[in-house]
Amino acid sequence: MQKPVKAAEAISRGLIIQTTQVLGTVLSFEHPADAVLSRHFRENRDLGHRDRGFIAETVYGIVRRLRWLRRLAGANATPRQLLLAWLARGEGWPMRQFEGLASATERTWIETIKSATLEEGTLAERADLPDWLADRLLGSYDEAALLQLAHGLNRSAPLDLRVNLLKTDRDTLLARLREEGFGAERSTLSPQGVRLDGKPALQKHPLFLDGSFEVQDQGSQLLGLLVQPKRGELVIDFCAGAGGKTLQLGAMMRSTGRLYAFDVSEKRLAKLKPRMARAGLSNVHPVLIAHENDAKVKRLAGKADRVLVDAPCSGLGTLRRNPDLKWRQTPESVDEMVAKQGAILSAAARLVKPGGRLVYATCSLLAEENDGVVDAFLATHPGFKAVSAKEVLERQGVTLAIGERLRLSPNEHDTDGFFAAVLERTADA
Numbered sequence: 001m002q003k004p005v006k007a008a009e010a011i012s013r014g015l016i017i018q019t020t021q022v023l024g025t026v027l028s029f030e031h032p033a034d035a036v037l038s039r040h041f042r043e044n045r046d047l048g049h050r051d052r053g054f055i056a057e058t059v060y061g062i063v064r065r066l067r068w069l070r071r072l073a074g075a076n077a078t079p080r081q082l083l084l085a086w087l088a089r090g091e092g093w094p095m096r097q098f099e100g101l102a103s104a105t106e107r108t109w110i111e112t113i114k115s116a117t118l119e120e121g122t123l124a125e126r127a128d129l130p131d132w133l134a135d136r137l138l139g140s141y142d143e144a145a146l147l148q149l150a151h152g153l154n155r156s157a158p159l160d161l162r163v164n165l166l167k168t169d170r171d172t173l174l175a176r177l178r179e180e181g182f183g184a185e186r187s188t189l190s191p192q193g194v195r196l197d198g199k200p201a202l203q204k205h206p207l208f209l210d211g212s213f214e215v216q217d218q219g220s221q222l223l224g225l226l227v228q229p230k231r232g233e234l235v236i237d238f239c240a241g242a243g244g245k246t247l248q249l250g251a252m253m254r255s256t257g258r259l260y261a262f263d264v265s266e267k268r269l270a271k272l273k274p275r276m277a278r279a280g281l282s283n284v285h286p287v288l289i290a291h292e293n294d295a296k297v298k299r300l301a302g303k304a305d306r307v308l309v310d311a312p313c314s315g316l317g318t319l320r321r322n323p324d325l326k327w328r329q330t331p332e333s334v335d336e337m338v339a340k341q342g343a344i345l346s347a348a349a350r351l352v353k354p355g356g357r358l359v360y361a362t363c364s365l366l367a368e369e370n371d372g373v374v375d376a377f378l379a380t381h382p383g384f385k386a387v388s389a390k391e392v393l394e395r396q397g398v399t400l401a402i403g404e405r406l407r408l409s410p411n412e413h414d415t416d417g418f419f420a421a422v423l424e425r426t427a428d429a
Contacts, residue, residue, distance in 0.1 A: 011054065016083070016101050018044070019055045024079040026059055026324060033063060033324040049201065057156070062086045064154045064323040067128045071118055085113050123147075128154055132331050133316070140367050149365070152411030157320035160187060161194040161202075162216040165251045166280050170194060173213060189413065190221035191397055192248070211278040216244050219408040219415025223310065223361050224248040225396050226389055226406065226422050232257040233305035238348040239263060240286070243272035245310055250281040261286045262297065292347035304351040306359070311341045313362040313369050317417020320410055334366060341373045349381060352425045358384065361406075361420040370419035371405070378423070387422040 022040050026033045037056055041047060047055075062069060062082055070077060073085040084102060087093045088110050095114070098107050120126065123143055124134035127150035137146055163170045170186065174194060177184040182200060187193025195218070202208050202215070229235045229249050237246045240261035250259050261284055263269050269286045276284050289296050314334050315325050345360055352358050360377075362369050378384060389406040393399070400406075400413075406420040 011101070013101055015051055015054060018047075019058050020080045020083055022055055023059050023062060023083060026063060027066075027079060027082075029324060029328045032322070032328075033059065034322065053199075058083065058086065058091075060156070060323055061090055063327070064319075065090060065128050066327065067125050068118075071121065071125065072113055072116055081109075084110055088114050126150075129326055133326055133329075136331075136334075136366055136368075140365075148411045149409055152409060152414075153319040153417070154323075155320060155410065157217070157410075157416065158414065159196045159199050160190075160216060160218045160221075161196065161213040162190070162192050162218075162221050162248060163194065163213055164211050164247070164279055165192065166255060167210065167212045168207075173207065176207060187218040187221075189398060189400070189415065190218040190225070192224075193218040193221050209278070211280055214244060214247055214275075214279070216248070217416050219413060219418045220245065220363075221248065222393065222398065222406065222408070223308065223359065223418065223420055224252060225398060226359050226361075226392055226420050227306050227308045227357065228392060228396065229253045229257075229259075229306050234258050234260075234300075234303055236260045236262065236300065236304045236307045236348070236351055238292075238307055238309045238351075239311060239344065240269070240272065241265075241310070242268050243275055243284075243286075245308065246272065246284060247275060247279050247281065249308070250276070250284050251279065253283060255281050255283045257283055259284045260300070262289050263287075264289055264291065292344045297347060297351065301350050302353050304353060304356055306357045307348050307351050309345055309348045309358070309360045311344055311360065311362050311369075311373075313337055313341065313364040314366060315363055317363040317365050317409075317419075320416065334369065338368050338373060341369060342376060345373060345377050346381070349377070349384065349423075349425070354425055356425050357387070358423040358425065359420055360423065361418065363416055363418055365409070365417045365419075370407075370421075374405070374421040374423075384423045384425055387424050389420060389422050392422055 022036060025036050041052055069082050069085050072089060073081045084106060095107065095111065098110055102110060124131045127134055127147055129150060141149060163173050174184050183197030185195050187195050207213055224245055227249060229252050231254050234257060235249055237249060240246045240263045243261055246261045253259060261272060266288050269288055272286055287296055314329050314337055315322060319326055349358055360374055364370060386404055388404045390400060390402050406418065408415045408418040410417065
């Protein structure tokens with residue numbers, strides 16, 4: 001199991017320098033933070049697991065609380081100053097921990113940071129969000145609810161697993177993990193989920209290598225339940241990506257029928273193939289498409305029992321894992337995404353046969369990417385009707401206080417932020 005991140009006493013000057021370098025690159029926001037970290041770790045393979053953990057958790061902590069830290073340390077604070085301020089206030093290091101790591105001048109500055117008090121600030125500053133994002137979210141949340149949501153988004157995400165029903169069952173997986181000393185519990189929402197204590201490294205665990213489980217947020221697992229695929233059906237994962245939900249759907253189908261995994265990225269689909277083999281799935285057919293109106297898509301018009309559209313989106317529901325997204329997204333990029341989402345949903349709808357099910361989902365919190373897209377679709381597609389997501393889940397033993405559409409948030413459900421709408425093509429469409 002993963003050991004705790006190094007105690008402050010064991011952190012070296014060199015590790016502080018490396019963390020500052022990584023932070024400086026991340027704060028340019030030219031590349032995703034996880035890509036920057038991955039590259040740094042590839043180039044510094046001598047770093048131990050705990051040192052990597054310190055760098056990653058420290059960088060993500062600073063990016064989550066960037067507005068607060070810049071108010072403390074100054075709008076033009078350097079990456080090193082932001083790091084020292086985070087260790088002093090965010091991590092609560094006492095002054096003795098900085099001896100040997102910071103100069104005498106820096107330690108004097110740190111003392112002022114530790115004693116500094118801030119005025120309340122604007123709502124966006126208190127929420128650690130860019131102004132434009134706070135303004136857009138205020139269309140769906142009042143100030144108190146927005147601050148609660150922001151608090152949830154600014155926490156680190158827990159580690160959830162999804163049991164592969166083709167290989168084992170949840171109780172067996174739990175028993176094995178507990179025997180090996182892992183803290184593991186049943187997920188509170190997903191009947192296929194397990195939540196672990198901490199963030200142990202699992203990539204080389206025998207149960208991962210044999211396909212008994214995948215890492216998947218329990219909120220994401222509920223999207224598979226909304227699709228509710230059956231044995232022998234023709235099912236399409238329209239925006240499959242690397243295939244996490246594809247694998248779940250395939251297992252729920254007991255590797256029968258045909259499950260198409262469409263995506264525009266050859267690289268993402270290539271990552272799916274070894275995962276399919278590990279999961280023991282033989283019914284999955286990855287298909288590279290150029291766009292949503294590709295001829296390969298049109299050949300399946302009116303044939304699918306179920307279609308999942310896990311649409312490309314801003315990803316703002318995943319800020320616990322990808323906090324840099326709130327600084328990298330813009331109002332313009334969101335508006336472009338909304339147009340793309342509408343086009344993708346309309347194209348996917350053509351594949352659904354009469355009586356079939358269409359599920360539209362995002363990991364966004366913005367109304368324009370969620371209800372706005374679905375409402376616009378229903379207004380122009382009278383052959384589809386809304387189905388209660390609450391009732392679909394209840395029939396599978398999941399009771400949630402939601403309305404007709406699924407809405408999950410970190411502060412209420414301890415999941416990433418998700419939205420989903422269940423639609424059905426009427427027989428006479």
